[in-house]
Amino acid sequence: MAVDIATRVFNHSFRIDPIVRTLLDTDFYKLLMAQLIWKKHYETRATFSLINRSRHVRLADMIDQRELTEQLDHVRTLRFAKNELIWLAGNTFYGVKQIFQPEFLDWLAEFRLPDYELTTRDGQFELRFEGPWRETSLWEVPALSILNELRSRAAMRRMNRFELDVLYARAKAKLWDKVERLRVLQQEGPLILADFGTRRRHGFLWQRWCVEALQEGIGASLIGTSNVKHAMDLGLEAIGTNAHELPMVYAALAPDDAALAAAPYRVLEDWAQMYGGNLLVFLPDAFGTPAFLANAPDWMASWKGARPDSMPPIEGSELILDWWRRHGQDTREKLIILSDGMTIDSIERSVRRLRAEVTVSIGWGTDLTNDFAGCVPKGSDTDLRALQLVCKVTETNGRPAVKLSDNPEKASGPPAEIARYRRVFAAPKGAPTLTAPA
Amino acid sequence: MAVDIATRVFNHSFRIDPIVRTLLDTDFYKLLMAQLIWKKHYETRATFSLINRSRHVRLADMIDQRELTEQLDHVRTLRFAKNELIWLAGNTFYGVKQIFQPEFLDWLAEFRLPDYELTTRDGQFELRFEGPWRETSLWEVPALSILNELRSRAAMRRMNRFELDVLYARAKAKLWDKVERLRVLQQEGPLILADFGTRRRHGFLWQRWCVEALQEGIGASLIGTSNVKHAMDLGLEAIGTNAHELPMVYAALAPDDAALAAAPYRVLEDWAQMYGGNLLVFLPDAFGTPAFLANAPDWMASWKGARPDSMPPIEGSELILDWWRRHGQDTREKLIILSDGMTIDSIERSVRRLRAEVTVSIGWGTDLTNDFAGCVPKGSDTDLRALQLVCKVTETNGRPAVKLSDNPEKASGPPAEIARYRRVFAAPKGAPTLTAPA
Numbered sequence: 032m033a034v035d036i037a038t039r040v041f042n043h044s045f046r047i048d049p050i051v052r053t054l055l056d057t058d059f060y061k062l063l064m065a066q067l068i069w070k071k072h073y074e075t076r077a078t079f080s081l082i083n084r085s086r087h088v089r090l091a092d093m094i095d096q097r098e099l100t101e102q103l104d105h106v107r108t109l110r111f112a113k114n115e116l117i118w119l120a121g122n123t124f125y126g127v128k129q130i131f132q133p134e135f136l137d138w139l140a141e142f143r144l145p146d147y148e149l150t151t152r153d154g155q156f157e158l159r160f161e162g163p164w165r166e167t168s169l170w171e172v173p174a175l176s177i178l179n180e181l182r183s184r185a186a187m188r189r190m191n192r193f194e195l196d197v198l199y200a201r202a203k204a205k206l207w208d209k210v211e212r213l214r215v216l217q218q219e220g221p222l223i224l225a226d227f228g229t230r231r232r233h234g235f236l237w238q239r240w241c242v243e244a245l246q247e248g249i250g251a252s253l254i255g256t257s258n259v260k261h262a263m264d265l266g267l268e269a270i271g272t273n274a275h276e277l278p279m280v281y282a283a284l285a286p287d288d289a290a291l292a293a294a295p296y297r298v299l300e301d302w303a304q305m306y307g308g309n310l311l312v313f314l315p316d317a318f319g320t321p322a323f324l325a326n327a328p329d330w331m332a333s334w335k336g337a338r339p340d341s342m343p344p345i346e347g348s349e350l351i352l353d354w355w356r357r358h359g360q361d362t363r364e365k366l367i368i369l370s371d372g373m374t375i376d377s378i379e380r381s382v383r384r385l386r387a388e389v390t391v392s393i394g395w396g397t398d399l400t401n402d403f404a405g406c407v408p409k410g411s412d413t414d415l416r417a418l419q420l421v422c423k424v425t426e427t428n429g430r431p432a433v434k435l436s437d438n439p440e441k442a443s444g445p446p447a448e449i450a451r452y453r454r455v456f457a458a459p460k461g462a463p464t465l466t467a468p469a
Numbered sequence: 470m471a472v473d474i475a476t477r478v479f480n481h482s483f484r485i486d487p488i489v490r491t492l493l494d495t496d497f498y499k500l501l502m503a504q505l506i507w508k509k510h511y512e513t514r515a516t517f518s519l520i521n522r523s524r525h526v527r528l529a530d531m532i533d534q535r536e537l538t539e540q541l542d543h544v545r546t547l548r549f550a551k552n553e554l555i556w557l558a559g560n561t562f563y564g565v566k567q568i569f570q571p572e573f574l575d576w577l578a579e580f581r582l583p584d585y586e587l588t589t590r591d592g593q594f595e596l597r598f599e600g601p602w603r604e605t606s607l608w609e610v611p612a613l614s615i616l617n618e619l620r621s622r623a624a625m626r627r628m629n630r631f632e633l634d635v636l637y638a639r640a641k642a643k644l645w646d647k648v649e650r651l652r653v654l655q656q657e658g659p660l661i662l663a664d665f666g667t668r669r670r671h672g673f674l675w676q677r678w679c680v681e682a683l684q685e686g687i688g689a690s691l692i693g694t695s696n697v698k699h700a701m702d703l704g705l706e707a708i709g710t711n712a713h714e715l716p717m718v719y720a721a722l723a724p725d726d727a728a729l730a731a732a733p734y735r736v737l738e739d740w741a742q743m744y745g746g747n748l749l750v751f752l753p754d755a756f757g758t759p760a761f762l763a764n765a766p767d768w769m770a771s772w773k774g775a776r777p778d779s780m781p782p783i784e785g786s787e788l789i790l791d792w793w794r795r796h797g798q799d800t801r802e803k804l805i806i807l808s809d810g811m812t813i814d815s816i817e818r819s820v821r822r823l824r825a826e827v828t829v830s831i832g833w834g835t836d837l838t839n840d841f842a843g844c845v846p847k848g849s850d851t852d853l854r855a856l857q858l859v860c861k862v863t864e865t866n867g868r869p870a871v872k873l874s875d876n877p878e879k880a881s882g883p884p885a886e887i888a889r890y891r892r893v894f895a896a897p898k899g900a901p902t903l904t905a906p907a
Contacts, residue, residue: 035473193685197645203638207846247631248846408645408686 050180050235051106055115055260057172058229060271062259066135067305068165077164077280078426079171081156082443084419089154094181096151102177107144116140118263125309144170164427168276171422175230178420183233186414194408201406206241209375210248216379217252220386224249224393225270226256227370228400231417238400272310273302276424278317279432291455296328312336312368318435320347321458324354332358336366341436344369344381352389362389370394488618488673489544493553493698495610496667498709500697504573505743506603515602515718516864517609519594520881522857527592531852532619534589540615545582554578556701563747582608602865606714609860613668616858621671624852632846639844644679647813648686654817655690658824662687662831663708664694665808666838669855676838710748711740714862716755717870729893734766750774750806756873758785759896762792770796774804779874782807782819790826800827808832
């Protein structure tokens with residue numbers, strides 16, 4: 032076989048193999064939220080911190096700190112490219128033209144990621160991003176995808192060419208088996224699904240393959256991807272709305288308990304001033320879904336949908352469906368987005384259970400873009416199993432940020448503040464609640 | 470991504486994509502037999518004919534006759550290359566130096582495949598090779614691998630780039646699952662296995678991958694491959710001994726019934742004059758194993774091994790083991806080669822059952838190199854399932870060639886001759902026989 036010498040030399044001369052190749056390689060909701068933060072909280076400061084919920088995995092023992100630094104530094108050299116900004120300006124998102132204001136895009140054109148603090152302690156990386164919220168917020172996704180891909184690379188460094196071939200063959204076969212189950216689900220009734228797998232993906236190119244597999248396998252049932260770069264390159268819709276950082280920062284900045292209790296609804300008011308239609312999706316679980324629904328203003332009933340994100344999907348959805356019904360809404364006009372650790376099994380169960388009552392949209396994450404369990408041809412697959420790694424807002428303008436969620440394992444913040452939030456966000460007596468703990 | 474224009478233009482300018490790229494892409498036993506035929510039957514003529522035992526598959530409707538002609542014509546342009554002849558001359562086969570005589574290699578250097586006759590009738594190809602046995606014999610393997618690969622190509626022409634990607638990923642994953650079962654078998658005790666999958670392979674490159682998978686997965690338990698080209702390129706032993714065409718031609722040329730009954734042992738005498746050691750492997754089933762063993766000369770007991778090829782593997786082996794024991798042989802010094810439609814299931818069963826008593830060597834064919842069942846991502850896999858396609862000697866010096874085998878479905882020849890052979894090769898009363906039909 033003829034060797035193309037130029038290609039070979041070029042391939043062997045990379046200084047690094049970048050994980051994040053463009054600032055567009057992020058989740059779409061980050062850009063929607065960035066515009067809100069830029070517009071309404073330009074001066075607010077926020078610190079994001081890496082949290083490894085899989086404490087037993089000593090990340091800093093697997094990943095070379097110098098490699099991590101190189102990747103983080105590389106992302107800091109990136110700017111949004113001209114063609115990317117044109118695409119953001121000229122594209123229609125959620126049926127809306129010019130969803131991004133020209134002044135915001137001007138700001139984006141100058142944007143680069145702020146500095147970071149990285150230290151190692153007890154086998155874990157301590158990685159913090161301090162600065163204006165509008166800037167630090169955009170670190171979350173690249174930081175997570177870098178850490179996850181560096182870990183994959185470390186695990187695969189032990190494998191030879193042939194083992195890698197088998198590894199990816201098995202991962203492809205495994206994903207296609209899931210796609211075939213989705214095709215069955217699609218034949219039975221409506222199926223709506225989007226890729227939400229950027230942050231915990233095995234790798235950038237692997238995520239691309241997974242999205243292409245869905246395009247090939249379920250066609251129009253794939254409504255898009257949360258990843259803006261993949262959306263642009265593959266001609267897909269960019270999907271996403273908002274995340275917990277909004278209620279967490281609003282809550283942390285609240286001057287007293289009454290303002291704290293009102294904070295989640297202040298987020299919705301601000302959101303509705305900027306976005307409409309299918310982007311009016313509320314996230315009910317930042318401080319517990321039962322209280323959120325019990326105290327919600329009636330006007331929230333007009334919103335299009337909800338994204339229950341820490342209860343078991345069917346139970347979480349039922350609470351919201353009940354709330355809509357009590358507010359005189361036709362649930363068949365509403366949208367439920369399920370995106371908390373969905374697997375092919377829970378997708379099947381949830382879609383089959385719920386789709387007659389409501390439009391169910393699946394945000395498929397780790398089980399789509401990072402399922403290599405059982406795929407390693409020789410030896411253990413432990414080091415390729417996805418981690419519970421998050422990058423959360425921990426502080427804003429000097430005040431601690433808190434999350435309760437419906438799942439106690441996902442609570443974060445100082446214990447005293449968690450206790451205060453639990454008191455403020457206690458569900459009123461008689462409010463519907465979970466039948467069993469998550 | 471940069472496009473290498475020269476490579477692209479080159480790749481798109483092939484007149485045909487050849488299936489057989491060298492005359493060395495054949496089974497090793499064909500060369501051993503060719504030397505015997507060249508030496509002892511230089512003037513004997515033999516006709517080989519294609520037989521599709523899977524009659525329901527209308528091959529000529531799937532494969533374009535022009536494409537088949539191009540591939541067959543291409544093989545006729547090939548000669549053994551200088552480096553290939555040097556490798557055949559300089560290599561050690563079965564521990565023997567210069568197994569091929571210099572005069573035979575001189576003949577091979579001039580060799581090209583003789584002409585063929587191709588017609589189409591009722592959806593089937595009628596493909597015949599007439600001429601000197603020493604030449605027509607060498608058509609069998611390329612003819613079969615061409616037909617099988619053309620059929621694979623026809624089936625895959627309907628698939629897009631992505632479907633092909635999934636197809637091969639699944640086939641790789643499926644094979645590696647088998648390799649993992651072999652690795653378990655290997656940990657339990659001796660395992661000896663060779664690739665015998667040339668003639669019914671999915672394709673040349675796929676066979677290469679399968680052999681490499683075995684090298685990677687079971688290491689020294691892979692004693693080699695029947696494919697001479699793969700053996701040379703991958704640094705493996707070329708494996709194989711002899712086939713049914715020898716007793717079939719010897720039998721057809723026998724002038725009377727007594728000579729017919731003696732023909733199978735005449736083959737062994739001639740073989741032993743040319744080859745020794747581990748190449749002394751008899752094929753007992755051409756006209757039925759029970760009669761072959763019952764009438765065998767005592768000196769056959771000194772031969773190293775046997776290749777039962779049409780009985781269920783354990784039963785066929787037991788008949789031979791019993792014969793060796795009755796002839797005072799220590800079966801643990803003997804070799805049984807199992808090569809008739811072996812699957813991972815029957816490999817496990819046979820090896821576990823037999824390896825304490827005898828050295829068991831597996832010749833793994835179609836289940837290794839052409840198992841795409843369940844691998845097609847969309848639609849039916851029928852057109853990628855392996856066929857029962859053979860290319861058999863049907864005539865020699867104007868007389869019909871006959872095969873009975875232990876499996877009635879594999880019998881071939883004119884009915885009157887089959888009846889005569891059945892009479893001549895009837896097992897004597899009291900001879901051990903099969904407990905159940907195959």
